[in-house]
Amino acid sequence: MRYCRYILAVILAIMVFSVFTQPAAAAEPTETAASDAKPAADAEEEKTEEEKKKEAYEKELQAVYQLPVQSNELEDWAQGPGTYGDAAIVMEAGSGAVLYAKNIDAKEYPASITKVLTALLAYEYGDMNSNVVITKEALSCLGSGYASIGMKEGNSIYMRQAMHAMLLASSNEVAYAVGETVAAGQGQSYDWFISQMNEKVKELGGVNSHFINTNGVHDENHYTCARDMALIGKELFAYPEFFETCRTQQYKIDGSATTEEHVFQQKHEMLIANNSEYYEKAVGGKTGYTTEAQNTLITMAEDGNLRLVCVVFKTYGGHVYSDTRALLEYGFQNFQKVSVLENEADKRMKNIPKDAYVCLPEGITFEMLDKEIEKIDGSSEAKITYLYQDMPVGTVTAEVEDVFASNQTVRVAAKTSEESGKNSGSGSSQWMRTFAATLAACIVLVIVMMTVLSVRRERKRLEARRKRRKN
Incomplete structure (x- = not known):
């Protein structure tokens, strides 16, 4: 109970502090203030052409900066x-x-x-x-x-x-x-x-x-x-x-x-x-x-x-x-570079160059990539473009078996975690999210257990006090 009282005291202190630190409501302008204020239209007219151009330019600049990436x-x-x-x-x-x-x-x-x-x-x-x-x-x-x-x-x-x-x-x-x-x-x-x-x-x-x-x-x-x-x-x-x-x-x-x-x-x-x-x-x-x-x-x-x-x-x-x-x-x-030869599990791909690589940011693994395979006319080879959500992250030329039928280009989707028999990798954001959720659940469980134990200890202390008074 002693801990509970401390927690309640802290919460009450924060609530009181937040009430007294709220910004005061804006006061209504007095008649004097209202009479001194110039209409917005007049203020706009007083701007020079140079100021207007600068203002328009800044707005345009910010609009361009905020275009979607x-x-x-x-x-x-x-x-x-x-x-x-x-x-x-x-x-x-x-x-x-x-x-x-x-x-x-x-x-x-x-x-x-x-x-x-x-x-x-x-x-x-x-x-x-x-x-x-x-x-x-x-x-x-x-x-x-x-x-x-x-x-x-x-x-x-x-x-x-x-x-x-x-x-x-x-x-x-x-x-x-x-x-x-x-x-x-x-x-x-x-x-x-x-x-x-x-x-x-x-x-x-x-x-x-x-x-x-x-x-x-x-x-x-x-x-x-x-x-x-x-x-x-x-x-x-x-x-x-x-x-x-x-x-x-x-x-x-x-x-x-x-x-x-x-x-x-x-x-x-x-x-x-x-x-x-x-x-x-x-x-x-x-x-x-x-x-x-x-x-x-x-x-x-x-x-x-x-x-x-x-x-x-x-x-x-x-x-x-x-x-x-x-x-x-x-x-x-x-x-960073990620080797294709060391990570490509598709057995239909042969003679992958040793120096071929894709370029990935942290958190994206090779297993997450789709690939687009395009047959090269007059050759046993194909151009393989690796994609992350349609963003090309690398291209390699290699031999590919048993892929093409009537189509010259084939899209191969990335395997799911279940299909590959493993999660998306040590750097995977999915793994991080799972870990974070598990950690949060453990923390909550520990807090609950500590609270229960504290309550039990408090009950035992009160019970012992009552027994001493009877005696």
């Missing part, structure tokens, strides 16, 4: 940060896993990050020692405000110099000339290069892109999406020269018989040493901006374990670098 809606997935842009993605390049997704398939204008696709095709089809000649057509793309290094018709530079001018200085005329030169090397026209841009994106698995130029000069029919740009960035990891070019701090094109000297600097601030936005894990990327696209940015980074591609679209204000940094750190800090 689809990856955060996945059950038990690592929660990622908001961004001040319409769309964003983080993809792990080695596995193709999507770690973060915000409107990743929505149509967006890429602006100058278009040039990373132009670079990809130049590395695939071009010769870095070939001559790139600036034509009249190349100069025709230069509208007001578009980036240029001031090349003139007839200027000639090497392709490797052109790649620096395109990726560092974002030269639009050079990007156009790169497309012309690569196409000519294949016996084709500039239009062929554009068609190859679109074909390449589809080949990589792109879902919503349509490119009509090599440089990102704005056109309503020139668009892409975050997922497609991340797939392009993923592919560029096969070309180390791309990253060597991207990390160059300053580059000079020496003067020649046809061309004057040009010197230009790195523009991607996360790649500039000693810049306040410098990010030590960043290894490549490209900036972009037009009035219609706002800020766009693609950034590749690695930490010795994971290789990430981050793309942000239509980012407002000065948030393009801070958003990118936050997203990359989210990826590095919350995800």
